[in-house]
Amino acid sequence: MRAHQALRLAGRRLQRPLLSPPRPASTILLSSSFSSSSSSSSPASAAAAASSSATEAQTSRPAAPAPSNPALNFPCLDAIESRSARLSADSSSASRAGLSSSSSSSSSAGPEPSYTSGDTLNYHCRDPLLLDWGGVLPSFNIAYESWGRLNADKSNAILLHTGLSASSHAHSTDANPAPGWWEKFIGPGAPLNTDRFHIICTNVIGGCYGSTGPGSVDPGNGENYATRFPILTMQDMVRAQFRLLDHLGIDRLYASVGSSMGGMQSLAAATLFPDRVSRVATISGCARSHPYSIAMRHTQRQVLMMDPNWNRGFYYGRVPPHAGMKLAREIATVTYRSGPEWEQRFGRRRADPSKPPALCPDFLIETYLDHAGEKWCLTYDPNSLLYVSKAMDLFDLGYENQVATQARRRAREDALATASYSPSESAAACSLTLPNEPYQEQPDSTSSSASDASEALFSPANPASSRPPDDLIRGLSPLRDIPTLVMGVASDILFPAWQQREIAESLRLGGNRNVTHVELSEETSLFGHDTFLLDLKNVGGNLRLFLD
Numbered sequence: 001m002r003a004h005q006a007l008r009l010a011g012r013r014l015q016r017p018l019l020s021p022p023r024p025a026s027t028i029l030l031s032s033s034f035s036s037s038s039s040s041s042s043p044a045s046a047a048a049a050a051s052s053s054a055t056e057a058q059t060s061r062p063a064a065p066a067p068s069n070p071a072l073n074f075p076c077l078d079a080i081e082s083r084s085a086r087l088s089a090d091s092s093s094a095s096r097a098g099l100s101s102s103s104s105s106s107s108s109a110g111p112e113p114s115y116t117s118g119d120t121l122n123y124h125c126r127d128p129l130l131l132d133w134g135g136v137l138p139s140f141n142i143a144y145e146s147w148g149r150l151n152a153d154k155s156n157a158i159l160l161h162t163g164l165s166a167s168s169h170a171h172s173t174d175a176n177p178a179p180g181w182w183e184k185f186i187g188p189g190a191p192l193n194t195d196r197f198h199i200i201c202t203n204v205i206g207g208c209y210g211s212t213g214p215g216s217v218d219p220g221n222g223e224n225y226a227t228r229f230p231i232l233t234m235q236d237m238v239r240a241q242f243r244l245l246d247h248l249g250i251d252r253l254y255a256s257v258g259s260s261m262g263g264m265q266s267l268a269a270a271t272l273f274p275d276r277v278s279r280v281a282t283i284s285g286c287a288r289s290h291p292y293s294i295a296m297r298h299t300q301r302q303v304l305m306m307d308p309n310w311n312r313g314f315y316y317g318r319v320p321p322h323a324g325m326k327l328a329r330e331i332a333t334v335t336y337r338s339g340p341e342w343e344q345r346f347g348r349r350r351a352d353p354s355k356p357p358a359l360c361p362d363f364l365i366e367t368y369l370d371h372a373g374e375k376w377c378l379t380y381d382p383n384s385l386l387y388v389s390k391a392m393d394l395f396d397l398g399y400e401n402q403v404a405t406q407a408r409r410r411a412r413e414d415a416l417a418t419a420s421y422s423p424s425e426s427a428a429a430c431s432l433t434l435p436n437e438p439y440q441e442q443p444d445s446t447s448s449s450a451s452d453a454s455e456a457l458f459s460p461a462n463p464a465s466s467r468p469p470d471d472l473i474r475g476l477s478p479l480r481d482i483p484t485l486v487m488g489v490a491s492d493i494l495f496p497a498w499q500q501r502e503i504a505e506s507l508r509l510g511g512n513r514n515v516t517h518v519e520l521s522e523e524t525s526l527f528g529h530d531t532f533l534l535d536l537k538n539v540g541g542n543l544r545l546f547l548d
């Protein structure tokens, strides 16, 4: 049954008599859907209570004046309230059974879903990992999967980096036969050809698929890290991956390959370890996050954090912020596809034109987004979304940012070496406050000064131009001798095509003579950012050519 059909059915079941007092939606959200307290009642009982109090009122008092029109139904809210009630009941029965709430996010106890994608290989690194913003993981786990045979001199390994939501399960394995997210891109004769290459795909640290993340247990106190997990960067994720490569005895990669967030990591791997990466493929990625993408992730994080069930990150063993997650995913989905695709796919069609318009999902595009949110809201750890999406915002391969990061790391390393470091000292890293003054429009914010003129050149407003900022050319200079494939898609609004042009041009201006830049036109793909998941012919075809 499709989600919108299910919602309509739920709505019909819960329909109240026309004369019962309408429930203000905001009150309901705060008192039951958004509350993890055990007093929350099911929508059905709330409706029954409302109806019986209306009956009492009718018998004991003169009939209230009738509203001019009936109240609307809100099946979309009913569905969220039902889920809260179900999760809350699961939570209570788990705690009655004495199951610990801090065992692990992958525990099946309580209402927390199991955030794993199936069986993986595991590497536990006992050496601490210092993160770019000063945090430390005393030890960490990397969950990963691999395909194809590693050759005798270990020279045929390809490290495949994932997008934000994808797990290491890029292709089926014996341990987990479910199809992976790049099932057709990996295999004998496929673009990532397992007859030739040994493909390794890891789950990123900060995520929730088995590698250490906010849902993991902090060895320091035996509790979930939650929002005591340190801020991390793409480079931190990559450093953790290279610890795995060290463990596997792989000195040098045949290639570093990734799309979207993985495209960021693919570049980060080569800037951090240029001697260990022979080729780079970055697909629908960027060299620095631009403000529009930060803005879109900001809105996702805000709706998630405003869900009271988020509880500042301490929801493990309780009802997770599934409503915030659902809304965050709906916003994210808007950025992953394209308007023209939806014009073709949904147009202005409504899910059920026989019904009058509603405030809950009604147009097909609305039911599609609703369904995307529903599918996702219990399959990914909300805290992981916050940390990983922030790491994407922080991504900037500009030279100045790299130098500042190195200086910060050195200072922290010194502090750690002299044992003068303590977690409370690093509390300064958590001292962000809101600015005293709200944002004020800057008089010259729309005109480009001489120093930032080159940055403006790569904006969509000036697509014909070709000079990226010197800071980025310098920042990408470690890749000068590394053959690089940069692929992008014209219909991508999240990592727009000018960002891949920017990477390619920065590399060329930095002296790299082996840069292949491919841009898939709107005629080729209207699928926007997620084209890399779908277009085997063009994305896969160009990748195969590059790796051969």
Ligand SMILES: CC(=O)OC[C@H](N)C(=O)O
Pocket: 162, 163, 164, 165, 166, 259, 260, 261, 262, 336, 530
């Ligand atoms: C940002 C990003 O990696 O997007 C790719 C894909 N939509 C995903 O969520 O994984």
